[in-house]
Amino acid sequence: MGYKNTRQCLDALEAEGELIRIDAAVDARIDAGAIQRRVFRAGGPALLFTNVKGCRFPMAANLFGTKKRMHFLFRDTVDTVRRLMKLKLNPMEALKRPWQYLGAPLTAYHTIPKRVSTGPVMQNVTSVSSLPQLVSWPMDGGAYVTLPQVYTESPAEPGFAGSNLGMYRVQLSGNDYLRDEEVGLHYQIHRGIGHHHAQALEKGAPLKVNIFVGGAPSMTLAAVMPLPEGLAEIFFAGAMGGHRIPMVRREGGLPIPAEADFCICGTVMPGAEKPEGPFGDHLGYYSLTHDFPVLKVDAVYHRDDAVWPFTTVGRPPQEDTLFGDFIHELTAELVPSVFSGVHEVHAVDAAGVHPLLLAVGSERYVPYAGERQPQELLTNGMALLGNTQTSLSKYVLIAAREDLEHGVNCHDIPAFFRHMLERVDLTRDLHFITRTTIDTLDYSGISLNQGSKLLFAAAGAPKRTLSVEMPSGMDLPRGFRDPQVFAPGILVIKGPKHRRKRDQQDPAMERLAAALVKAKGVEGFPMIVVADDAGFTATDWDNFLWVTFTRSDPATDIYGVNGFTHAKHWGAETAMVIDARLKTYHAPPLEPDPEAEKRVDALGAKGGPLHGII
CATH class of the missing domain: 3.40.1670.10 (UbiD C-terminal domain-like)
Incomplete structure (x- = not known):
């Protein structure tokens, strides 16, 4: 059966040699996140921080940090869930290979949450400021929950069937939030919680929200699972966890997983927004400060042996x-x-x-x-x-x-x-x-x-032979230099610093495109990328993909060598040129704190808990 809570999960990982304890005092501000990222990059174990400065709760990180560990945590259920998904694709599979689907009825039963009168999560009451105050990056606007399970129900159709469980950003401190009374709730467009919030606003009613931290690892996975609209993530959590998720119904509020480590209960009032951010995000940049809904905190619960699971996000891979x-x-x-x-x-x-x-x-x-x-x-x-x-x-x-x-x-x-x-x-x-x-x-x-x-x-047959030799006669305009062949058919050029405003094309890029018309052999490079640092961009595919596609907007930043517009259709006869420079309006890229990195180095020195790992 799957793990029902964080402690079971940590004990199993430790027994497998997949977890180490860090008993040295660690600051949740900057240092804990820096340690987690370094250990993840090294393919290292899960981490249990037992001595968090200024906080009585231990923190756990990197629980899902390797493919091996991910499969270990869900080893009892992953094959059955995969077969069930295949069964949806082709029901005849059950008739062809019935022995493979023997667990299907039981798995279906596990999808139904189990209502209970109480549970470990209800053992204690605390405050938001007493929770671990994780700050991952130097410019973050405050402390954040980085593995939250944000639970809402449809105001129009309350209940598990109409619920949504998502991993949305939760800011615990900083900005204008009232200490212990408010937290920020940042959700992106196209997210299930948005439908529930819209229904509440239409009725002029507050939206009840519960934020779970920890508990069954299947709940964390369910919160990030891109399920079709109308399929409740809480049902998937039961199937993936191999057991019915026990849920405590708090009087007047939403249900709470009995085995969660923490739960923040609150309401979003109509029209209640405050500035949220900045926050180092998974594109590798800071997302800046914008107004987002505010959660008025009603109560914060935790179990006796509560552990705070966390991760950090940043430029992939993470x-x-x-x-x-x-x-x-x-x-x-x-x-x-x-x-x-x-x-x-x-x-x-x-x-x-x-x-x-x-x-x-x-x-x-x-x-x-x-x-x-x-x-x-x-x-x-x-x-x-x-x-x-x-x-x-x-x-x-x-x-x-x-x-x-x-x-x-x-x-x-x-x-x-x-x-x-x-x-x-x-x-x-x-x-x-x-x-x-x-x-x-x-x-x-x-x-x-x-x-x-x-x-x-x-589609169709090849139309060109891609070049790997630099075009001859490249007379680049002022400010453009250091052309490099990155891959067959892809050229990278260093460009001048971007100085235009948002929603404007750059005449300097037009001049580059016009100059490239004269270069002999440029037709063998249908994709040309302009970057701030051509050498960095052309180092490897990870750098190329990150720079090219996170720093460009197609309509604004694509130019053409022999480009044209006909009947509102844009095309280029020779090559497309992508402006992948950092723009004046872009958010800054994430940079580690040098002093924090030195402290992490010390933990990896001989005699330190991370020696031989990082």
């Missing part, structure tokens, strides 16, 4: 990368059933997940055509941009499965880019959606939550 990989394992076979004609998708972690989506679809609309071109692929791409979390994607690159050579798929990023760049018709195959909604955390757009998207489709 611990949340493992959640994405694990979720892909569970759901890969469901992609064709959710998106007809789409065979696989890859939200690229190195690019911050939402900025770049790679996909493979079918191109069957005109099988008799002499020259195949994207048609069904465009339908597939629009479906991806209109459903579930893939709708937040900024760049969608989609290839036809019929054209893929043996072994090429959208998880082989170098091969996939080469495939796309060999086949794209830049005069036809770039389709922009302008002034639309984008990820709240993406500051490349024209305003908060607003920017553009690019659907980049390619």
